[in-house]
Amino acid sequence: MSAKTLYDKLWEDHLVHTEEDGTSLIYIDRHLVHEVTSPQAFEGLRLTGRQPWRPDSAIATPDHNVPTLGRAKGIEDPVARIQVAELDRNCEQFGITEFGMSDVRQGIVHVIGPEQGFILPGMTVVCGDSHTSTHGAMGALAFGIGTSEVEHVLATQCLIQKKSRTLRVSVDGKLGSGVTAKDIVLAIIGEIGTAGGTGYVIEFAGEAIRSLTMEGRMTVCNMTIEAGARAGLIAVDDTTIDYLRGRPHAPSGDRWEAAVKVWRGFHSEPDARFDREVRLDAAAIAPQVTWGTSPEMVVPVNDRVPDPDSEQDATRAEGMRRALDYMGLKANTPISEIPVDHVFIGSCTNGRIEDLRAAAAVAKGRQVADHVVQALVVPGSGLVKRQAEQEGLDKVFVDAGFEWREPGCSMCLAMNADQLNPGDRCASTSNRNFEGRQGKGGRTHLVGPAMAAAAAVAGHFIDVRDLQGN
Amino acid sequence: MDKFEKFTGVVVPLDRANVDTDAVIPKQFLKSIKRSGFGPNLFDEWRYLDQGQPDTDNSSRPLNKGFVLNDPRYRDGQILLTRDNFGCGSSREHAPWALADYGFKVIIAPSFADIFFNNCFKNGILPIVLESEYVDNLFRESDGETALELTVDLDAQTLTVAGGEKITFDVDPFRKHCLLEGLDDIGLTLEHSERIRAFEEKRRARAPWIFGE
Numbered sequence: 001m002s003a004k005t006l007y008d009k010l011w012e013d014h015l016v017h018t019e020e021d022g023t024s025l026i027y028i029d030r031h032l033v034h035e036v037t038s039p040q041a042f043e044g045l046r047l048t049g050r051q052p053w054r055p056d057s058a059i060a061t062p063d064h065n066v067p068t069l070g071r072a073k074g075i076e077d078p079v080a081r082i083q084v085a086e087l088d089r090n091c092e093q094f095g096i097t098e099f100g101m102s103d104v105r106q107g108i109v110h111v112i113g114p115e116q117g118f119i120l121p122g123m124t125v126v127c128g129d130s131h132t133s134t135h136g137a138m139g140a141l142a143f144g145i146g147t148s149e150v151e152h153v154l155a156t157q158c159l160i161q162k163k164s165r166t167l168r169v170s171v172d173g174k175l176g177s178g179v180t181a182k183d184i185v186l187a188i189i190g191e192i193g194t195a196g197g198t199g200y201v202i203e204f205a206g207e208a209i210r211s212l213t214m215e216g217r218m219t220v221c222n223m224t225i226e227a228g229a230r231a232g233l234i235a236v237d238d239t240t241i242d243y244l245r246g247r248p249h250a251p252s253g254d255r256w257e258a259a260v261k262v263w264r265g266f267h268s269e270p271d272a273r274f275d276r277e278v279r280l281d282a283a284a285i286a287p288q289v290t291w292g293t294s295p296e297m298v299v300p301v302n303d304r305v306p307d308p309d310s311e312q313d314a315t316r317a318e319g320m321r322r323a324l325d326y327m328g329l330k331a332n333t334p335i336s337e338i339p340v341d342h343v344f345i346g347s348c349t350n351g352r353i354e355d356l357r358a359a360a361a362v363a364k365g366r367q368v369a370d371h372v373v374q375a376l377v378v379p380g381s382g383l384v385k386r387q388a389e390q391e392g393l394d395k396v397f398v399d400a401g402f403e404w405r406e407p408g409c410s411m412c413l414a415m416n417a418d419q420l421n422p423g424d425r426c427a428s429t430s431n432r433n434f435e436g437r438q439g440k441g442g443r444t445h446l447v448g449p450a451m452a453a454a455a456a457v458a459g460h461f462i463d464v465r466d467l468q469g470n
Numbered sequence: 471m472d473k474f475e476k477f478t479g480v481v482v483p484l485d486r487a488n489v490d491t492d493a494v495i496p497k498q499f500l501k502s503i504k505r506s507g508f509g510p511n512l513f514d515e516w517r518y519l520d521q522g523q524p525d526t527d528n529s530s531r532p533l534n535k536g537f538v539l540n541d542p543r544y545r546d547g548q549i550l551l552t553r554d555n556f557g558c559g560s561s562r563e564h565a566p567w568a569l570a571d572y573g574f575k576v577i578i579a580p581s582f583a584d585i586f587f588n589n590c591f592k593n594g595i596l597p598i599v600l601e602s603e604y605v606d607n608l609f610r611e612s613d614g615e616t617a618l619e620l621t622v623d624l625d626a627q628t629l630t631v632a633g634g635e636k637i638t639f640d641v642d643p644f645r646k647h648c649l650l651e652g653l654d655d656i657g658l659t660l661e662h663s664e665r666i667r668a669f670e671e672k673r674r675a676r677a678p679w680i681f682g683e
Binding site: 056128294 | 486488490492493496497502503504521524525554558559561562566581582583584588589592642656658662665666669670673676677678680
C-alpha cells in the first residue's frame with residue numbers, strides 16, 4: 001500500500017460509507033456556527049421535526065453582524081438584531097453552546113475555536129463560512145460549507161463528499177526579517193492564482209511553514225480558500241502540541257497523553273505522493289500588497305502596479321483593466337506611491353494577539369498620518385482584546401491615533417456599521433479585496449498587520465522593514 | 471426540491487472571470503433569516519446605480535443600463551453564461567438562492583469555485599462545466615439581435631441550440647440523480663443512521679476526547 005498523505009489519513013479516519021462511484025459519507029467531529037449562515041438551517045430542522053445529531057459537537061457565536069462600538073446599547077440595525085437574536089433562540093432551543101455578544105469568549109468563529117482548544121488535530125471541522133480552512137493549521141481537515149450542508153451536519157453529523165486531489169505547497173528556506181505568514185500566503189496565491197487550488201486540498205510544508213507559530217499557520221491556512229482550495233493542512237508537530245496544552249476544551253491528564261500519541265501521527269509519510277507539487281523560496285518573498293480586486297492581483301511592496309498591456313491573455317487583461325478602473329489606479333505606479341485613507345487591522349486572518357503585537361510595535365511612538373480618516377483595530381475575540389489590554393497594546397494604538405474596538409468580523413466584510421464609502425482606499429489585514437467587499441465602491445489593499453500599521457503612519461504603502469530598521 | 475426537467479431558456483452572457491459571491495449577492499442582504507426573496511438583489515452592485523438595502527422596494531431604483539440583466543434581450547433568462555472560477559470567495563448559499571430566486575436554472579462556465587458548485591446542486595441549479603472553446607462560441611452566439619436560446623436536457627446530458635448543434639456535458643451521476651428526482655440529501659443520509667452510529671461508537675473508543683464527558 002502506498003505511503004499516505006496527511007489528507008489520506010484524515011479522510012480514511014472519517015469515512016462512514018463509500019458508494020461505488022466514490023461518493024462518500026464522512027463523519028464530522030466539530031461544527032462552528034454563526035448568525036449569518038445558520039438561521040435557515042435551524043428553520044429546516046424545525047420544519048422537518050429533526051434534532052441535532054450531536055449538539056456537543058457544535059459551538060456558536062455571533063460575529064459577522066455585531067457592532068464594534070457601543071455594544072452595551074445592543075444592535076441598532078433592526079435586521080441584524082433579529083438575526084443575532086435568532087441565533088440565541090436557536091442555540092437555546094437545540095441545546096448548542098453559544099458565546100453570546102456579552103460573553104468575553106465571543107469573537108470571530110475562527111479565532112475562538114482554536115483559542116478554546118475546541119479544534120484538535122485529526123478532527124473534521126466544518127462551518128458555514130469559507131474561512132473554516134483556518135483550522136487546518138491544527139492538522140485537522142476543515143472546510144467551509146453552505147447552509148444546506150450546515151443543516152445536513154446538524155441533522156446527520158455527516159457530509160456527502162468525494163475525495164479531493166492533493167497539492168503540496170512547500171515554502172523552503174528561511175523567511176527574511178519583517179516578512180510574515182500573510183506575505184507567504186499572498187505570495188502563494190500570486191503564484192498559483194485564485195483558482196489554482198480548485199479541486200485540491202493543499203498541504204503547506206517546508207522549513208518556512210514549520211518555523212511559523214500556530215497563529216502564523218492559521219493565517220496561511222485561513223487564506224487557502226483564496227487560492228480556490230476548500231481546505232489547507234499543516235502537519236502536527238511540537239508547535240501544535242504546545243499551543244493546545246491547557247486550553248479549556250483540550251483533553252487533560254491521561255487523556256491528554258493518549259491524545260498526543262495519536263496526534264503525532266498526523267503528518268504525511270516521507271515518500272507520500274501528491275497529485276501536484278509547488279515550491280516557493282522563502283528568502284525571495286518580500287512584504288506583499290494587493291493592487292486589484294482579486295487576491296491573486298498581488299505584488300511585493302517595492303514593485304509597481306502591473307500593466308494590462310503586457311498581459312497576453314485577453315480575458316485576463318480585461319480583468320486587470322476593470323480592476324485598475326475600480327481601484328482608481330494607473331499601471332506602472334510604484335506601490336509605495338499609493339496613498340491610503342483608511343486602515344483596518346483585524347479579521348479571522350489577522351485578528352489574533354501576535355498580529356496586534358506586530359502592528360503595535362510599528363505604531364508605538366508614531367502617529368497615524370493626518371489624511372488617514374480612520375484606522376481601526378478590531379481584536380478577533382474578547383479574550384484577544386483582554387490579553388492585548390493587559391499588555392498595554394490598546395494604549396499604544398490609541399496614543400498613535402487608532403481606534404480600539406470590540407471583537408467581531410467588522411470591516412473585513414462590512415456587514416455591521418464598519419464600512420468604507422465609495423472611493424475610500426483601505427490598507428486591510430483581511431482576506432478579500434473583491435469589489436464592494438468593505439463597502440460599495442470601497443478600495444481594498446490586502447497586507448499583513450505590520451504593513452497595515454506602517455501604511456497608517458506613513459499615509460501610503462511603505463516597506464515596513466524600512467521602519468523596523470532592517 | 472422540485473425535479474429538474476428538460477426546458478428551453480434564454481442565455482444571459484455575463485462576460486467576466488472570477489465573479490465572486492460577494493458580487494452575486496452583497497453582504498447587506500445576508501442579514502435575512504429566510505431562504506427566499508433574494509432575486510431582486512442578485513448582482514445588486516452591478517445592476518443598480520444606487521446602494522441597495524434589505525427590506526426595501528427595488529422596483530423604483532435607478533438601473534445600470536449597461537449591465538446584462540438590464541438588457542431587454544435577456545429578460546427572463548434562465549441560463550447564465552459566464553467565465554472561469556465563477557462563485558469564488560464566500561461560502562454564502564445566499565448566492566445560489568439569489569440566482570434561483572431570479573429564475574436561473576443553469577449556469578455554464580469553463581470552471582467553478584468548489585463551495586459554490588456544491589451549493590448549486592442543493593438548490594436545484596445545474597452548474598455545467600464546458601471547455602473554453604464552447605463557452606467562447608456561446609458568448610459570440612448570444613450577442614446577436616435576439617437572444618440565444620438553449621434546450622437543456624439533464625437526463626441526456628445535452629445542450630441544444632435552437633435548430634442547431636448539440637453539445638454534451640458531464641455531470642456527477644449521484645448529483646444528476648438527486649437533481650432529476652428532486653431528492654433531499656438529509657433524508658438519503660439518514661437512511662445510513664445505523665452505519666453512522668456504529669462509526670461513532672468506534673470513533674469514541676479510539677478518540678474519546680472528541681466527545682463530551
